[in-house]
Amino acid sequence: MMKPYLKVKGRQVYGKFLIKGLMIAMLFPISLSAQTNKGSKETINSTDIPGVVKGKLTNIYGEPLFGVNIRSKTGGPVVSSDNKGEYSLMIDSGEVAIFSLKGYLTQEVSVSGSKLDLIFTESEKSQLSVYRLYDTQKKSTSILSTESVYTRDLISSPVTAINNALTGRMSGLTTLQSTGIPGLDAADFSLRGQNPTILINGVPRDVSSIDPEEIESVTVLKDALATAMLGLRGSGGAILITTKKGEVGKQKIAFTAQTGLQTPIRLPKTLDAFNYATLYNEALSNDGKATIYTPADLEAYRTGSDPMGHPNVDWYKEVMRKNAPFTRYNLSTSGGGNSARYFVAVDYLDQQGLLKTSDKNTYNTNSDFKRYIVRTNIDVDLNKNLTLNLNLFGRIENGNAPGTSFITSFGGRSVNLGINAIFNSLATTPNSAYPMFNPDGSLGGNKDFQNNVYGLSTQSGYTLSYMRDMSADLSLKRTMDDLVKGLWIKGLVTFNTNLSEVTSRGKTFAVYQGMNGPSGITYQRFGTEGTISAGNSVNTNQYKNFYSEFSTGYDGSFGDHHVHALASANVQNISIYSDLPLTYNTLAGTLSYDYKEKYLAEVAMSYSGLNRYPDGKRYGLFPAVGLGWNIAKEHFIADHVKWLTTLKLRSTYGRTGNANAGYFVYNQYFADGAGYYFGPGSGTFVFSVGDQTLANPNITWEKAAKFNLGIDVGLFNDKLTLTAEYYNNKFFDLMQTRGKSTSIIGNTYPFENIGTTRYKGIDLTASYRNHVNNFNYFLSGNVTSNNKIVEYQDEVFREYDWMKRTGQRTDQTFGYLANGFYQNAADITNSPKTVGYIPVPGDLKYKDLNNDGIINQFDVTALKNNKPMVYYGLSFGFDYKGFDFSALLQGAANRTVYMGGPTQWEFQNEGKGQAFEQHLNRWTPETAGTATYPRLSVGANPNNQMTSSFWLRSGNYMRLKNLEVGYSLPQRLAAKVKLASIRVFANGMNLYTFSDSKDYDPETFGVSYPAQRIVNAGITIKL
Template identity: 50%
Template sequence: MSEKKLFKNLRLFFTFLTLLFLSAQGFANQATPPSIQDSSQLKSIKFIVLDENDIPVKGIRLNNLRVNISVQTDSLGMAQINGILNDEIRVSLNDVFLRKYVVGTNQSQIIRVDGKNPLIMKQKAVVLTNDILVSPNMTTGSTQAVYNNDLVKFPVTSVKNALIGRLAGLYTNQTSGRPGADEVNVSLRGQNPIVLVDGIPRDLTRIDLEEIESVTVLKDAVSTAMLGMRSSGGVLAITTKKGVAGMQQITLTAQGGIQSNIKTPKVLDAYNYSLLYNEARVNSGDLPVYTQADLDAYRTGSDPIGHPNVNWQDQVLKNKSWFNRYDLNFRGGGTVARYYVGLEYQNQKGQFVESDMNAYSTNNNFSNYTVRSNVDINLTPKTTLGLHLFGRIINSSQPGANADNIFTSILNTPNNAYPVYNENGSYGGTTQFQNNIYAQTVNSGYRLNYRRDIITDLTLRRSLDEVTPGLWAQALVSFYSGLSENTDRSKSFAVYKQTGSGSTATYQLYGTNGTQANSTGTEYQNRQSYLEGAIGYKRSFGLHNIDAQIRATSDNVNSGSELGLNYYGGSGRASYNFDERYTAEIAFGLNRTNRYPKGSPMGFFPAAGLSWDITKEKFMPKLSWLNDLKLFTSYGRTGNDAAGYFVFQQFYVGSPSSYFFGTSASSSAALRQDVLANPNVTWEKSDKFNIGLKTNLFKNHLFIQAEYFNNKYSDLLTSANLSSIVGTTVRNLNIGINRYTGYELQLNFQQSLGKFSYFVSGNASTLQSKVIFQNEIFREYSYQSRTGLPVGQPFGYIADGLFQSQAEINSSAKIAGYAPVPGDIKYKDLNSDGIIDQFDQTKLGTSKPLVYYGATLGFAFSGFDFSVLLQGVANRNLLLTGNSEWEFQNGGFGQAYEHHLDRWTPATAATATYPRLTVGNNFNNDIVSSFWMHSGNYLRLKNVELGYTIASSFTRKIKVSSIRLFVNGTNLLTSSSFDRVDPETYGGVYPIQRVVNGGLSVKF
């Protein structure tokens, strides 16, 4: 698409949003709440409860202490009490209402009626809900949420990156820092969670953090059962901001930061490389290739062409780059219409150097344009229409040689391979190294990716109170369209090997100069249409509270060229609460997809939960330090759709020849059977048990929640290990069984001391997995069995130090197919047969439960606010192999690193931490063993933020609601048990970025 056409489409899109915004604002202005006359008896009183981000809060209960009448806020954060009903004065001036908090990190609040309507109150630390959840006091499920104020502290492009260290049970691991590809991998209690955006399944996490109201994790069976066969992995439920009744609020936030690489591999300079290379060749039985004159030239730098010393990381990577983000959002409305409109622009520069000779960028850049418009209109007093629109344009670029290939070249290219430039200005190169890394970076052209996403959600909700109070119905239609296009403008370049110097220099050409690619193609085109119909009932009868709903859904997904995938079925849940003491909840999902054989039954996934608020019991003593104590538990079955692409159908492929009773008939073509089908494929299942306790202590200053889960995953699609028996590859069968167990703990403490307030919060989780069954092949020795060990447990040899002498070698077990020498790795003979072979492989690393945790602390005082987030992992394995760990790989021409200086030699035998050096792959040393297994434990100073809000006495004078200045940093410090590499990104990938960021937020 041309830039002219692109900008034309953008103008049309923004014009449409502007008209929609103005229309919604017109509706809102027609319906501002009237004021109430100052009288002792009121016709009615209305409450609006907003959180600290001005987001409406559902499910907050307010009790009139005079007449013991309570009311609960709805989805708009509103609650209303009629002043007089049946001659009963239900509310009057000076009545006192007690507001009860849902999550007890704040104390309850007393509100006195003063005649103003509505009473707008601020609320902190509540569990916001979406349509799948119920009110917090009506659910028995395991959930936890992160809110907008914490999310926006991170200068990141994906909401997943802003969740690190915030939520118990959520494990994160970032494997790349490359712009546009730096999203962390997340797992929830060991599984991959599905992402819901406003209740609709879609993996859309690179969205504006400012537009997100909250992110809630749903962990157990009762909270996810309604998703049916997509419920086993848990849920990341993203709720976007909606409009609120009140004056229009405009917020502008501008911020910018400096990025730098956390850690890159420490390579050897040319002198040390050559010295060690000679040593390795001698150890390998070859002659050294570098003379003393060569070594001197590398050491002194006297011959930069013939004896170059180029640190390629310094040559092609910058010390810093820029990150910018700008947000503008509008929010407001009245009783008829409410709106939220948000616009964002992000720009993240890469770390590759660029050249002035290019009229285009060859850096790895990422930019993101996002628009969100959420408008809710009351068509009638009982009918609400919601029109929610989302648009996103992502532009990214990288060098024509591809960013990943450049890092691979850095791994494979020693500092003495060739100079950047020859004397005549041509690119240096050799027969072995024809990809000059600097030329790959700045002279290989460029590649572009354009991605466009549009979402439209239309919701119609109708109250059916005329049928019976509390009854409602809802219809939802959603459409998503995504397109990704790649433009290839890469070009080739030639390199030259210079021999001699000056006028007698000669140049050997390798490669071709200036061959230009010029193509544009669609990478993928995705579509999703989602339909949902629901009917629900929510009502209180004195001490009895009921909340129930039934839904029917159809989710059609078209991904690229694949045939459409359709999830369809129904779901439901019902919750009963008595006197806010006892809650019983049931939920179910009933669905299937078209990836299973015709006639297959629908999957049924039921779950149930119970909770008990002990402190409300009469037998409980009234303890001043114990404010709330609640037990909750759940059990149920969830599902996972892992069948794949029509694996129940048998496919046949062409074969150039055929066989008849073992006799070749090569002259005739034939069809042969492809991978053997699995006609009985079904969905994977999980039986989940969860039990927990939550309590509020010391006047609700301290909140504690502790949980234990035990999840059994069965019918896992696992290799049947039958290929050698049936003579062909067999598709995975539903035979695997795994179990995951763990403990989770959340702590929150906060207190106000006059103008000074502070908080401390933390979470810690353990995760233990176990293989119960996987149809394991016969293994002679029990220590080689995978069954009973953690899922994914690595296997290899147990290193027993380094051989120190020939006498030690002679007295040790023989290594099959290899004659070791002093300095080689020695392995344990586990079966005591005198031979080191495959029968001596066993589990490597720790089998202890994985532990991951996060802690946040901060304070606020006189306009200043400060917070710190720490995040870490324990009992984690780190297996380092390949080009980034071993010396002189890549056919013997590869890189070497500083840790190779600690290699074994006769002189360093007592202190060596690395085996003797060899060239190329070493049959004995370069295999998976405990020698290369290290601790992956680490603790990061993940985020720090300092802010200052300018006093309102000043902002009122300039007609501004508030001004906040802030500075924050991400990935500032790391302490790790094994600190030679970054504990998350290693092996020659784009390093994680450290970001120091500052900005300004203005509310009008």
């Protein structure tokens, strides 16, 4: 049999790049791309050698793949594809050639003929290795509970925050997007019900507004063994964000331009002026009051004959645009040689808001957001054993908003709550309140409504927000193979700084009420016409983060035995404003062992402390252990069941910590209290001194005991993979205030370590990937079931079991059980009496749980069931001859939301509020049998608006969360214009929602800025 053989001769590969607009990146030696690429080889002409197969290897976009390893399955030397993706291998016909490249699906192909071209699909990363704290690990030997998502899935979602691109992608990770404010629309997420620690390139940082194209992977670490080395930050799990690095090969340049439109998913459905006035009269009658709208008024509202005196303004339509543009540009370059590799990227994003603006203004009043990002990741081999890594990141965010402002800081950014004030006004201002404009062009208004909504949006000035975030990571890694093969040491220092400020340039405006009189229209003014104020800048956040780490590791094999060890010592110092620094100190290590990748074991632990705890009580030990058994490696399975690749059982258990320490609460503080004047005349003002919250000298960290049991199954060479995990996590010593405290001491009780909750559930993941010739397809799904129960809290005495918080969900809602509507006087007489309220027909009635004939606090009970909530995601797609398609369905089940408030209740704000479509189906004597809403009232109704099961609504939904279609031009056509590839694409987010109600969005509802549906198109060009 002819052996695989390849004869090569050396060739130097040079590349230089110059990209205008790289800003900070221009300061770094671009000549890195001119490093000698000694790994690049040029094959000789093989046409004259018998038994030679050659061809070209590309990805699904037609780009040549450099460095693909090719060998015969029977063994022999390994050859690699060159910069053009071409290869040549001596191999007998009928033998199987194996093609493998990191990041792509390995292919085994039977050789027939002398030419073999292949197209590779990205998926190998998820099949061969897993990311973990500080390094990676072979998936076959890992017993950690982890899951990852990669670049291709992330960039298919047009988002401003990476959080939103993770929705539905990984089991255990749940998200909730509660607002759509540009730049602040990042979804909140939880990992198995907890807030995870976020690490970027191994450093704890909370940066969600990041360019998805610079990310290589996002990995969730769920169990105690995976996070034990985090010490006091391990209880909530972790999310690892790993950014891209340069790889050996020719220079690659990629440019992506995309633009789209954002539209609100759903808005509250308000009533027009005629229906509003009709229902308002009815509500007054129900309350025993005289009506205020005459038949003539109602007719004027119906016909629109008197727009000044009887206006009918659809405020959402008048103040909001139908859609708003979304634009993003990204430019990146990467490459390098054996001595140095680089990845450089710049990104620009422009997300405009939904508010209309006025041509009369010389300034912008919309809620716009712009972001600029620069990243450089550089690796330099100082010698064959010593590598320097330099990561630089810079981000600038500029926000704009109307001048109606209330500024606060959130997540390191300035938040303009004036946007929320405008959307609150949109939801609560009746269509009949006042005309938007009077006949003379002035803003409409009156005594009751002195803030015209359009005026708030366009005539109140503007507010600018600015955020600057910079970080630098510098590390040196030395391999110690000259001493002990597989040993290495590494030092890392990193610095991150964040500054946010707001400049408010507000303006007052007047509104005018027009009145018809004998001499024409006269106007009464309310408010003052002002001018733009000079404004001042306020520092809303100042943050510094210094992190240093020293680590060492070893990876080696002794026959069939393999050992992996890692030890780390790190210090993190965080300063916020003038507060004393928050300092973490952690010593950590892990040791894993496997025998023939069959029997697996690992232990990890950390000794971690925080300076916010009392002296002598600052450090704790957090150990974890895990065992695994890959049954598929046993001879009695491997020799007989060829289609079974993996059958791995694994389990972990450990103790983790969470530093919920507050600000040196173990010390008793005193502060200025009320003041008084002493002495003659104006006297001297002297403050009194008062105690702050009582100190807790015994404060310690919160703890968790976490158990994880999992099974991994791989079938048909891992084309089909299944993972199922059961977790049972007990969180104890949680910080809570005692419910049995008394106010007799005249002070506030401190938080103490007394609470206990239990989170348990199941994570399921399944994936199938395959190809038929050049048709590659995949189907992947995940399900998360999570139940969270309060096992202990120091609650006040409650007489009945149904009143107790212990034993209920941590997010439980307590209130009354609604039992329909009172139908008539007899029904009221025969029903329990409500304390402090005399019901009338059409009011809600409630269940008397203790049968004492009275509805009072003893009838308050848990309203939600204690079943676990379920989150799920299903993704599928294909690529074929340049076409690619992918889609993601995401949803939740057994989820309820509470729908009280101004967008659910009628005529709030002392009778000045809005009414909505759901009120048309209110209770009346004629609709008693079909009504779905209580009888109407003006203002607050103490009975009907009590917290009760009536206001709970289904939060179940399924979204077409993401969809993308793309087409890559044939490589031969791209080559004609000297390009590696050209791809055009269209994608979308939140495209369609299936839910139990069409009246509200299941995630973003009420008076919030609505979540957005985004339809987007773009082009990616690669050189």
